[in-house]
Amino acid sequence: CRADRVFTIDPVDARDHDDAISISRLAGGGARIGIHIADVSHYVREGDRLDVEARERGTSVYLVDRVLPMLPHALSxxxxxxxxxxxxxxxxxxxxxDPRGGLRGTHFARAVIRSAHRLSYEEAQEALDGGGTPATERDPGLREDLRALLEASRGFRRRRRARGSLDFDLPESRIVLDEEGAPVDVRRRERLDSHRLIEDLMIATNEAVANWAIEQGVPVLYRIHEEPNPEKLDALRLLAGEFGVSFPQRNPRPRDFQRLLDAVKGRVEEPIISVQVLRSLAKARYETENEGHFGLASPAYLHFTSPIRRYPDLVVHRQLARWLAEPRRVRDVDREWLSATARHASAREENAAWAERDSVELKKVEFMDRHVGDHFEGTISATARFGFFVRLDAYDIEGLVHVSRLTGDRYVHDRTKHALRGRRTRRSYRLGDPVEVQVARVDRDARRIDFDLV
Known part of the structure; x- marks a missing residue:
């Protein structure tokens, strides 16, 4: 690994860097991609106090203004x-x-690396786009490595898409805080090629490790995603029909969901369809038996690439490290403990996801509390019997215009047209319509923002 240029790509404010990447060209074409993951198992030994606490926490929790780490900061x-x-x-x-991007082999090893560069996603994107960065000025070969890795990652993505893997592009919020922790801006997080590069390489690595575990008969924690419940598909099928998009009546496969997402790409209906697709799918969880991953259309999947912040990854690391040292001993694992760990990690992950979402919503409400009475331009993002939601143009924030605040007529919900229509005036407010709103009130406890039409 010393001969390869190894570097990290992370959020600009990241403090724990648990994955690094490298690439070396092979004679005759093709390349060897290195995915270097922090060897947490060397420091956190099974059964010690650190391990017991890490298992109890299950995952790091990333709130807007702080991180609740799975491991002590001295390690993470x-x-x-x-x-x-x-x-x-x-x-x-x-x-x-190979030269066409097909996976031809995998190899695992314990290694010592020295990262050459720490890039943010924005810096990596600037380098990919041909711009100058401090890192590429010091090391011109870095740009070539980035572009070669991007091309390889696109090959992995194409193959996933060909088998039907889902690719959601839901908006994510980035909250900007001042020195006191108060929100001063709420932006939509842009999804860059550099984000996709890392995502695709990590998915390919997780699949490779899952295939190794199956081939070698090594007990691990798999990341499974079951087929959707047929009852949950009825609402999605109805919604798709309302937007003029067909969806199979029986046994839809992952590629059917992706066709639906592609059909509404860039349309005002895209966020609504994407959310309904998510609701119709089962929740991914950890299990001791491989059952495949529906959303990725993957026969086998697990989590390996983030052992600093996810306990299941650490479990997999230990098994791989044991196998590298003594292949026969690796099968000696307490199956009951493994099953209990899978259940506990799944529950902790769900709790963390809820806390992270609530943290974002709280900061949005705090931000808008400063703007009560202010006017904003926005777009109707969803309609319902009780009113319609408006997403602001200036900020990644959504609020409700309640039907009771629509004066001069009685408005009823036209579900098929995704509109509220006045009985007398026939005036309508439809999905995608531009509107001007005033911030009427904010309820921090309910995480609710109310708008009035201007």
Whole structure:
């Protein structure tokens, strides 16, 4: 690994860097991609106090204004973090790809790396686009590596899409805080090619490790995603029909969901369809038996690439490290403990996801509390019997115009047209309509923002 240029790509404010990447060209074409993951298992030994606490927490929780780490900062931001210029222990997966991007082999090893660069997603994107960055000025070969890795990652994505993998593009919010932790801006987080690069490489690595576990008969925690419940599909099928998009009546496959998402791409209906697709799908969870991953259209999947912040990844790391040292001993694992860990980790993950969403909503409400009485331009993003929601143009914030605030007529919901229509005036407010609103009131406890039409 010393001969390869190894570097990290993370959010600009990240403190724990648990994955690094590298690429080396092979004679005759093709390349060897290195995915270097922090070797947390070297420091957190099974059964010790650190391990017991990490298992109890299950995951790090990323709130807007703080991180509740699974591991102490001395490890998560220190010894285990793949910071530039420091030797770090890793478990590495090497993926060999042919000139057309097909996966031709995998190899695993314990390794020592020294990261050469710490890039933010924005810096990596700037380099990919041909712009100058401090890192590429110091090391011109970095740009070539980034572009080669992007091309390889696109090959992995194309193959996933060909088998029917889902690709959601739901908006994410980025809350900007001042020094006191108060929100001063709410932006929509842009999804860059650099984000996709890392995402695709990590998915490919997780699949490679899952395939290794199955081939070797190694007990691990799999990440499973079951087929959707048929009853939940009725609402999605009805909604798709209202927008003029067909959806199979029976046994839809992942590619059917992706066709639906592609059909509404860029339309005002896209967020509504995307949310309904998510609601119709089962929740992914951890299990000791492989049952495949419906959303990724993957025969086998697990989590390996984030052991600093997810306990199931650490379990997989330990099993891989044991196998590398002594293949026969790796099958000696307490199956009851493994099953209990899967259930506990799934529950902790769900709790963390709720807390993270609520943290974002709270900061949005706090931000809008400063703007009560102010006017904003927006777009109707959803309609319902009780009113319609408006997403602001200036900020990634949504609020409700309640039907009781629509004066001069009695408005009824036309579900098929996704509109509220006045009985007497026939005036309508439809999905996608531009409107001007005033912030009427904010309820922090209910996480609710009410608008009035101007």
């Amino acid at each position: 931001s220190g010894l285990c973090s793949l910071v530039p210029g420091e030797d770090r222990l890793t478990l590495a997966a090497f993926l060999t790809v």
